[in-house]
Amino acid sequence: MSQSTIAPAQAEDRASFSFSRTQLDELAARVLDKAKAAGASACDVDVSESAGQxxxxxxxxxxTIEYNRDKGMGVTVYLGQRKGHASTSDFSDAALAQTVAAALAIARYTAEDSCAGLADPHRLARDFADLDLYHPWALPVEAAINLARQCEVAARAVDGRIGNSEGATVSSHAGQSIYANSHGFSGYNLSSRHSVSCAVIAQEAAVMQRDYWYSSARAATDLEEAAAVGRRAGERALARLGARRIKTGDYPVLYDAALAGGLLGHFVNAVSGGSLYRQSSFLLDSLGTQVFSPLVDIVEDPFLPRGMASSNFDAEGVATVRRQLVAAGVLHGYFLGSYSARKLGMESTGNAGGSHNLLVAPTAGNLADMLKRLGTGLYVTELMGQGVNGVTGDYSRGAAGFWVENGVIVHPVEEVTIAGNLRDIYRGIVAIGSDIETRSSKRVGSILVERMTVAGE
Known part of the structure; x- marks a missing residue:
């Protein structure tokens, strides 16, 4: 059975979990054996456990003080090309047998699907690099409370007008999982994620404005200091006082780096298998075509150390690969799992479960440089609403931010709507900043779009 390995130093730090890796392996193997004995032609199982504070x-x-400790198992069985799925949080032998039986019962009543089945055996991962994803944080609750207080105190100390707060939060979570299937594959994942966040309210006369900041990382040593997070939240809330609307018109729009990943998210959805084989994407048949401005280069890197979406294999055990997804604006790959790939007559790209780390190459300098490039227009720091049509590409979102003239912020802006079509927005990108967002799986700096419609007064 093909299996992954972890570094010895990591193995010593798993006392917080209820199950050892060996026990998870044994649970997965028992389920596979039960499915085979019950008549399944193929089976896969995902066993996971998480703990956090x-x-x-x-x-x-x-x-609030919250602790969580969760476990679960999902079982998918195949009877030829009929599929059934069931899940349980009870790991007793009787419960495992009942879960397998439930999945088989579902499979017997489903229609055959010529594209159903496990991933192709030759695509399964064989090499398992240490991606440095697991860094447990031994944080006593008293220490967590102290950090949260430091964060909030720093936010409120920015200015006397910050009198109210929505609070500060310090979180630490870790998880482990096994994915195994009847092709003989078994892969292990071990990871952690920690965060510090704060949201405060600034008030001047009867007008109030809220804003927040947060830091998130695999390792606590990579987090911003709690006081720095608080100060940033306070400064952001204070900067929004005096916000007003602007006149309706077509303007250049600069997306803050924290929001630019959202533009990438719409792109990922549009070129993912489900949207493509259902014919419900504005980027149908876009492979090999100009999707973005020629300035845009995007790499998908599943092997980024401590990356938020790093993995040696996808949700089906298919080996992940580093690839040039977009080069000079031209799309070179979709995001496909085995099922969607078969529906499209293509091969899996190792993206069952979603995209991995997306790295967008900068073309310009820091935020100050991007504001100069913006010249006169709208710098967007907050988006509201869900006005994005994935079928047509039509885009309309409530927005807030700052009005900029000659590269200098003049005043905060609120209660406006920015609109366009994602095809035009992507092709209208004229600069990408070096102020790269590192808190998510989409690593991109601020994005300047040549022109969008802004609805205000």
Missing amino acids: SVSVRLGEVE
């Missing part, structure tokens, strides 16, 4: 304070007082 989250502490929140507001105005210096502890609001």
